[in-house]
Amino acid sequence: MKIISRPYYLEFLIRHKDKPLIKVISGVRRAGKSVLFQLFREELLASGVEESRIITINFEDLSFYDLRDFRALNTYLEERLTSNDKHYIFLDEVQHVDKFELVADSLFIKENVDLYLTGSNAYFMSSQLATNLTGRYVQIEVLPLSFKEFLAGQEHDAETKTRLEYFNDYLFSGFPYLLQTQSYQERIEYLQGIYHSIVLNDVVARVGVANPDMLERIIRTLLSSIGSQVSTNKLRNTLVSQHVAISHHSLESYLNTLIDSLLFYAVPRFDVKGRKLLQRLEKYYTVDLGFRQLLLPDHPQDLGHMIENLVYLELRRRYSKVYVGNIGKYEVDFVVVTDQGAYEYYQVSQTTLDPKTLDRELRPLKAIKDQFPKYLLTLDSIQPTANYEGIIKQNLVDWLLE
Structure with missing residues (x-):
């Protein structure tokens, strides 16, 4: 499948990389959020980040179904933070995790974590995230393709x-x-x-x-x-x-x-x-x-x-x-x-x-x-x-x- 470059959104992620903020990508289903993460991970690898320091979970993949429990998710991630070097964590369609904001809050305070989230509806933005993580995140909305x-x-x-x-x-x-x-x-x-x-x-x-x-x-x-x-x-x-x-x-x-x-x-x-x-x-x-x-x-x-x-x-x-x-x-x-x-x-x-x-x-x-x-x-x-x-x-x- 051909990957379409999304420079506007990619520049947003690059601009905020390693900054002490949670990066939140919202947008309707199939607008290209997961592909955007893929493009950004390729940027990280090209810049010298080791693959072992990139952790990706898509919660619509049944392989990760058990991690929809926030405690199990937190344990899974903690076990993979193997050094003090920066780890890049991508949680895709995170609205499937009840109380995910507790995990996000815990990861936010770790100096060796750079956290990226996506969600396909506004519920998680208007309730859990906005309420519990005010001032700790930046957000951008991914729309379907522009004509350009x-x-x-x-x-x-x-x-x-x-x-x-x-x-x-x-x-x-x-x-x-x-x-x-x-x-x-x-x-x-x-x-x-x-x-x-x-x-x-x-x-x-x-x-x-x-x-x-x-x-x-x-x-x-x-x-x-x-x-x-x-x-x-x-x-x-x-x-x-x-x-x-x-x-x-x-x-x-x-x-x-x-x-x-x-x-x-x-x-x-x-x-x-x-x-x-x-x-x-x-x-x-x-x-x-x-x-x-x-x-x-x-x-x-x-x-x-x-x-x-x-x-x-x-x-x-x-x-x-x-x-x-x-x-x-x-x-x-x-x-x-x-x-x-x-x-x-x-x-x-x-x-x-x-x-x-x-x-x-x-x-x-x-x-x-x-x-x-x-x-x-x-x-x-x-x-x-x-x-x-x-x-x-x-x-x-x-x-x-x-």
């Missing part, structure tokens, strides 16, 4: 396939393994396996969802509502119109489990003028468009909302704070806050060649009176770039490859 990574992973001939054709392929899904597949059926079967793993292992088993069919109805509704403001009441009314009875409380619970499973992101609205978060009408984006391909195969192709989802994921890769913008009566697709406290604003449209569409997309950005950068991203190949009174129009594919 997707393109780099292709064994392509630029003369036979255009970059736009590759982008159309990328719209199907960004899961790394799909680069190894040949047929539509094979891709769908793989996505089905990921979906069932998430729903059964990270939602149903974890929180005891009583009605899996109800859960899938909610997932389908959210996938068909990408790019639209969603409230619990609005979503509940949609389900009721389909003759599905569900209480407000139960629906809230289902939504929270889907967010914690990392299948969806609930993106809050941000009041641009007041510089504050608003409490209602989030937008939901999925971690990978492949789930839309899987669950809504007969749904009309809404390219505008699909590329909006892609832009959200790319902004999430580049910035830690991404919101939906609100400026008076207008909506800005995305507002990002940089690590330096600056702002950037983004509008996304399939095309703005129609003057009316262009005017509609520029209007929210023009309503923002500060001097922070403002961008309009489209798929236009005719007039792909422009400058409208300081609002920069860019081709989306070019922007993804920056």
Whole structure:
């Protein structure tokens, strides 16, 4: 199987190597966390670290099932710390270990241990880890492939396939393994396996969802509502119109489990003028468009909302704070806050060649009176770039490859 380089994530691990912090890698299943560990272990070996000082456990491997008991895990690791030299410990899918944070805490205080963890849902981050190890860890989220990574992973001939054709392929899904597949059926079967793993292992088993069919109805509704403001009441009314009875409380619970499973992101609205978060009408984006391909195969192709989802994921890769913008009566697709406290604003449209569409997309950005950068991203190949009174129009594919 071809290994795809993930330089952004690898640089994170290299940057924090040997520092007195636990390195935490979160992300949806099959996004490439285990491969990232493999790439980093190769870096360690190449730098002269002895193989005996690298300890790796994947808790989804039944060979390590007995180590899901935190006491057994601690004993196993203690026995392998054979010298005062630095040992590099990789615990993959550590959410399977009850009270794993006690082991992590014990390892953290040892000077000869550099600890790396991965997990496939947000439960372990929001509860055990964040509560017990506050200030002792750094975290990065691994997403499915960016378009730049997707393109780099292709064994392509630029003369036979255009970059736009590759982008159309990328719209199907960004899961790394799909680069190894040949047929539509094979891709769908793989996505089905990921979906069932998430729903059964990270939602149903974890929180005891009583009605899996109800859960899938909610997932389908959210996938068909990408790019639209969603409230619990609005979503509940949609389900009721389909003759599905569900209480407000139960629906809230289902939504929270889907967010914690990392299948969806609930993106809050941000009041641009007041510089504050608003409490209602989030937008939901999925971690990978492949789930839309899987669950809504007969749904009309809404390219505008699909590329909006892609832009959200790319902004999430580049910035830690991404919101939906609100400026008076207008909506800005995305507002990002940089690590330096600056702002950037983004509008996304399939095309703005129609003057009316262009005017509609520029209007929210023009309503923002500060001097922070403002961008309009489209798929236009005719007039792909422009400058409208300081609002920069860019081709989306070019922007993804920056």
